[in-house]
Amino acid sequence: MNDLDDMVRASLAAAADDDVHVERLLAGVRANGSRRRRRRRLIEVTGVVAAVAVVVAGAAVALRPAPDGAPATPSVLPTGRPVPDAVSPLQDPGVVGVAPVLHLTLASVPFPVDTVRYSDEVMPWPIDVADENLLVNGRNGEHVSVRVSTKETGAPKNPSETLTPEAVDVGGVPGQFVRHPGGAFPAGPASSVLTWRAGALYFRLSTSYPDPQQAVALALGVRLDRAHSCGPSFRLPASLTAGLTLQSCRLSFKQGRVNETASQFAGADHRQLSVQVNNAEDPGLQPSGMPALATDVVDGRPVWLIEGYKRATLSLGGAWIQVDGDDWEQVKRVAGAVEPLGFDAQQWPI
Structure with missing residues (x-):
């Protein structure tokens, strides 16, 4: 264990039981990392x-x-x-x-x-x-x-x-x-x-x-000695990410400001879920193919749904959010519950 693990546990304990930041997944990620590290040999001096x-x-x-x-x-x-x-x-x-x-x-x-x-x-x-x-x-x-x-x-x-x-x-x-x-x-x-x-x-x-x-x-x-976080830049209920671990992430800046983040999750059954959050202030980041008006409503939210691609897109809180995944019902549930956390990376939870 190290101080980072202690900090992660403290943040998890402080979170609400029914509405949890995506960082709950960090425990699983770190467990995977530990298993991989045990398989690796020590670096030669x-x-x-x-x-x-x-x-x-x-x-x-x-x-x-x-x-x-x-x-x-x-x-x-x-x-x-x-x-x-x-x-x-x-x-x-x-x-x-x-x-x-x-x-x-x-x-x-x-x-x-x-x-x-x-x-x-x-x-x-x-x-x-x-x-x-x-x-x-x-x-x-x-x-x-x-x-x-x-x-x-x-x-x-x-x-x-x-x-x-x-x-x-x-x-x-x-x-x-x-x-x-x-x-x-x-x-x-x-x-x-x-x-x-x-x-x-x-x-x-x-x-x-x-x-x-x-x-x-x-x-x-x-x-390699200036570790920083690539998110998450959004919040989801823990029930929607149960059984998933964070597999990859992306963090982009344009002229010093965050303009896009992406998180890719994977389950033990190889099912995938990705959440991309784009800054709506950059018109070039609006997801392609979006119609002028939302075509569906999910949990009271206007959402663009493309079942053939298993994709849901919505405009919320100054962000364009795109959700893709293998489980169509899960994609829609995530689109109805995701909450963006803004584009100040220094304010996102660790």
């Missing part, structure tokens, strides 16, 4: 030292000029609400991807930020891999994406060309750098991919910066 070297170096990232030669403008990324005393993946890789706690972030990026998206996911047997992802888009076309995973993913390849990796040093850890020409995967007129391993963790960074030293400078800013 040398691996821990290497991983710490990468993260500590990130505290003093040498920002490089932007690709067009303009001076670098450091930007600190917005995050969710801090999670005190969370275990770092450097200490236990088994916590990677265990929602709703996010560990992966960057100390800063050398450009003005437009959008930031965090996500994590645990994919159970037979895949048995967990990862966390971060995507940062700049206001002038810059982009950086980072993934930390419990299994090697490797650098993406362009099928039409043979690309030879270049060996680079990432804070004392060997890495491989590949520059993709214009039009190549993953995106943009040109992109670079840097991969490295630190202890039991595998990292992949993709960026619009073409120079290997620019990619390494960004890699040295990767942080």
Whole structure:
């Protein structure tokens, strides 16, 4: 047990018996994480030292000029609400991807930020891999994406060309750098991919910066010691999530404000339930295909129901809420009971 577990138990005890925040599911999530951690071997001491070297170096990232030669403008990324005393993946890789706690972030990026998206996911047997992802888009076309995973993913390849990796040093850890020409995967007129391993963790960074030293400078800013939460940004009665665990989550910002969250739940019988909450102040986030007027009423609420897709969408409390799942009756019940908690991530329960 740790302080985080104590805090979760305290929050559960304080909740009402008949109307419970989705964070009740954290107990099941943490139990799953514990079982996964017991199956994993301990990190070699040398691996821990290497991983710490990468993260500590990130505290003093040498920002490089932007690709067009303009001076670098450091930007600190917005995050969710801090999670005190969370275990770092450097200490236990088994916590990677265990929602709703996010560990992966960057100390800063050398450009003005437009959008930031965090996500994590645990994919159970037979895949048995967990990862966390971060995507940062700049206001002038810059982009950086980072993934930390419990299994090697490797650098993406362009099928039409043979690309030879270049060996680079990432804070004392060997890495491989590949520059993709214009039009190549993953995106943009040109992109670079840097991969490295630190202890039991595998990292992949993709960026619009073409120079290997620019990619390494960004890699040295990767942080795993600033845990924060990706939600939940809504409340549901406990009866509607009984038997489900939180499998993955997503948290997105646009120019510093939360504009979208998503939570994916799974049951022992593999049934799925997802709840996406979009900020209605951004017209581009209105779910596609919604008619001008609601077509149905669920528990007194106007709701758009699409039975063929097992989807329910509603407008409530300044949010567009979309519910999808395998159980159509459950989807409708969730749409009739879900309560958004606003878009200030610092006020959401942990």
